[in-house]
Amino acid sequence: MVVDAAMQSGEKMFFGRRAGYFVAFAVSLLLYLNLQSQRLGDLLTGLKLPDNDDEMRLVSVRDFLNGQGWYDTVQHRAMPPEGLSLHWSRLIDLPLAGLQKFFSLFVGDDMAMALTAAIWPVLLFILYLVIVGRVTSKVFGYAAASFALIAAAVTPTFGNSLFPLGRVDHHNVQVICMLVVISSIILPGPGVRRGVTAGLAAALSLAVGLEAIVVLAVAGIVLTVQHVLDHPGSTDRLMGYGIALGGAAPLLFLIQTDPAAWAVSRCDQLSRPILMITSAAMAFAIITYLSRDSVQTKTGRMILVAVMGAGTMIALWPFLSACREGPFSMLPPDLRDLILNNITESLTAVNLFLRDPKIATALVLPQALVALLLAWLVFRSPTGQRSAAVVLLVFVLMGLAGSFYQARAVIWGVAVMPMAFGVAMFWAVTSDWKVLRWSKPVVLMGVAFLTLYPQFFAQSPVFNSMLNLAGLPPSVERKISHVDLNCSHRDVLSGLNGIDPAGILAPLNMGTKILLYTGHSIFAAPYHRAPEGYWNGTQAFMGSDADMAQRLEQTRADYVLVCEDEVYRNADSIGSRLAKGQVPRWLQPVDLGAGPVRLLRVQSAELRSFLESD
Template identity: 25%
Template sequence: MTGRVLDWHAFVRTWHAVVAVWLAYAAVRLALQPLLGWEPVDPDDWARLLQVRAWLDGQPFWDVTQYRMNPPQGFSMHWSRLVDLPLAALMLLVGETAAMALVPLLWLLAALFALRAIMVRLDFPPLAFAFGLLVLPLFPMLPATFAPMRIDHHAPQAVLALVCVALLIQNSRWSAIACGLCAAAWMVISLEGLPLVAVLAALYGVRYLVGERALLPWFLGSLAVSAAALAYGTRGPLVTTYCDVLLPGHLLTFAAAAVISAIIPFLPWQDRLAGRAIALTGMGLVCLQLAFALLGPCATNPMAQLDPVLQEWWHGFIAEGLPIWKQSPSVALTLVWTIGIIALGWWRAHCRGLFHQGGALPCTLLFLFAMAAGGYSLLVMRESVVAQLLAIPFAALLMARYLPKARTIAAPLPRIVATLAALGLTTPLFASAFAAPLDDLAPRAGMAPDVRALMEDGSCDYSRLAALEPGLVAAPFDAGLRILGKTDHTILAASYHRNQAPMVDLLTTFTGSVEQARAILSRRQVDYVAICGAAGDVALYRSAAPGNFANALVSGEIPRWLVLDERVSQGALRVYRTAF
């Protein structure tokens, strides 16, 4: 028996345990997938598939414009080819459907290996190690992120953040160089990662401040070189009027920071804490001033420049991009609970002497970065994916402490209650579930009950539009991407913020009067109008005014310049031909 215990203790720390857990999780998810369907899940997944299809069909690598939106100009996209690379490679090897199923699971495998690296570095006890590999499904934001067919950019961003932390708490130049490379890839995929990359740099500064090795120049040097190489390599010349990607101003600021950090160790008084603090503070102020001077208006939030129509009828309902005070109660509680798990887990690690000598600094670095990610998630909800991944090690420590105690209770009912309480304390799953009934009472980012009441029963099969001669379709944002994926049509607009004029036109069409709709659709030379009465965004548009265009289409009060195509229309789906 002792030998078996020792074998289990040794096995759980190996890479074999990671692969075993991943294979089990992947097998369950793939077994369930026939019930869920083998199609992309949301509009961003469809858009990613369209981007890779266009590339494999011959569109230039540097050109990520979506030409089937708002033809002939197309839709300018800020997306990066870095996310396309693994998907395209697997599509060529195993086909489109298998690639979409496997890519998210491969990102999950990378996340599990990063978690293992963190737990090895912090010398987790075996039981906590096991929980760290198994607990991911109990964090509400994570299972869907790594589910088959979820091929958007959120999973790679979160995994790169987790890998950066695993490298941050190591103690070598090579780990700092690798961290800089991963941080650069993270920002090339989405500039939304910039604030947390700045936190990474600050934590490398903390390592120097407390007298550890001077790894900051290696991190910043790698960041500067890698960011320039990846930005130019995946986007070509960085000549753009948009502020949502890495720009020369960013790259020059990174380079300046790398040079200054390399000089700092040779300045006077660097053997003293005060001297190091003054030098690091000066570097931060210089780089901040340089960034504002080089970036100008692009140093602010690009979403602040949205047209009021987009703010009212689009961005204000994109829950993943909104702060905590605009979230539903269940989501808001999940965000706060995640931060609480991180804080309580860190207290458990430090105040109860769980780590051996030498583990205090890496544990504190992990805690500080996790808290920064948790704080960021309060401003941008989708950052909670990063925060919840970083909360897993802390949750594992808490579980290893409280679950065994709960299981030692002799009486069955108290034991069950204590076990559920331990799980509820150490993960946000139950907190989110218990708060869900409040969502209807206090809707924030979601739609109010009176708006949801406008949704018809049923569903819509957009593949039916493939029977029509290809043309330009005006359809709500979410439906448009599915129409592109299942047919040869083009669409007027989709929800990508660089392209405000066609987006405003589409929203004005559905929320405005019938006369406004006719003027816009005629000017845009639209061939078809498609609308799904069961869709949430259509219900939202209907709530704008009783007699607007969306209500006219759903109620059957069809203007004379539209003709219902009864062959394609079915159930809640209505497809009209224009006859201007």
């Protein structure tokens, strides 16, 4: 086998031995910690977090520690008086609250919050490294594992997006769950135990969010195909996966869901529609296992799973109709178009490339290169001896294909990218290139650089020249919201604490910062369960005076906040004019002292007069 030959060759290398592997692990961890050290100061002194979701998560944890109920996941200071219903899980809040409670024994509450936000992603990254290293070394050898560890440490997706200091949302937990599921498919060992491990990880992933549901479904399909092909232990794995998933998902649902909402169907969190799927998966796995002795031919197994799969789809299809289009299907069409056409993560890879070729290239290129290397490895491996590499290739291709649906779907392949890179690159390094031997060092160095550092290539003059030759325009910035970095710091926004708690209408991405750094309420936040929050934070600032006035009338906001000299879509918008100090009669500037934040008090009588005359 090609992989076996590479493993034997790798044993002669320093990093192909146990000692070298531990050195690679230590180096990977140090590289990661060195990168994160650049963020530590801003996090500890200013509680600066990567994005809105992290800020909202810490606000939720703080409210939970202050007495908000386990089942009450409404953010009551957002979109008052009803509040903003969040589809997040308390299962993530719980360990964060525990860490914060522990640190508060030694430091103040604010520092305890900052330390929690710092240590949580570090712990998760260490866990991720341990799993990647252990699985890759057991299946492909220490040398491939060493390559994989280094890739995880230096790839921007991991250090800058999934595991940076302050990353306390749930996506890094989901990536680890996906990694465990896929690893349980390729790891040797007792089939039932591996399947149960995968099923429990899949259930946890569904409990904290549904972003990985496609990966979990494909994992079941992979196990089913292996069962049909009579892969050793696959039937046991499939049974363990189905039973653990079907049993653990309802239990986690009961733990985190208010009994009053048990009968409510939701498309964006673990609820009745998803539980129907997991229950069907359990039944499918049990029937498959019980039929193992009576159906012993590949053709028979294929017919059985095809009939069961078709029957399951027919039975479930009517009940899943409301959820087939995803969570944005619940939004008004005009708002859905606004989100899908302007938020980067919602664009297809093609549209993203036309709008911002640099971001699109950095997103897609690594998975494309690793997929090509893995495909080459699979092609050169003897039939029947390529199972693990094929599984990795399936999930890398999933992420690549998913990006052409929505850019955020690239996460489907991210979990195994370091492992796939380590396996493919190690095999390419140790294989005989024969007549192309002379080009091997240059080609592999180029592939490694483009895979691990795609952003440098995307920002290079060479890439710009390629765009010019292709007649493609440079990056076009089209965001539905802006945040002046000078206005997003805690020391700047803390000046708002000098006024009594009130409701503030602010640009979309400023809302969670106001919640975190002040005691005020907000009317704009980028969460799909409150579609009016999108409009309040975008059209109110990017439109006309009448647009903002109507939003103020509807929200009953006390104040409007903008950032000095910020441009909201164009220079003539009401938000841009407010940022330049051009204030209509129904708003009154509030003196906050020096700083870029402009706060304006709503004059209710003047506002009504303006609306009546408009």
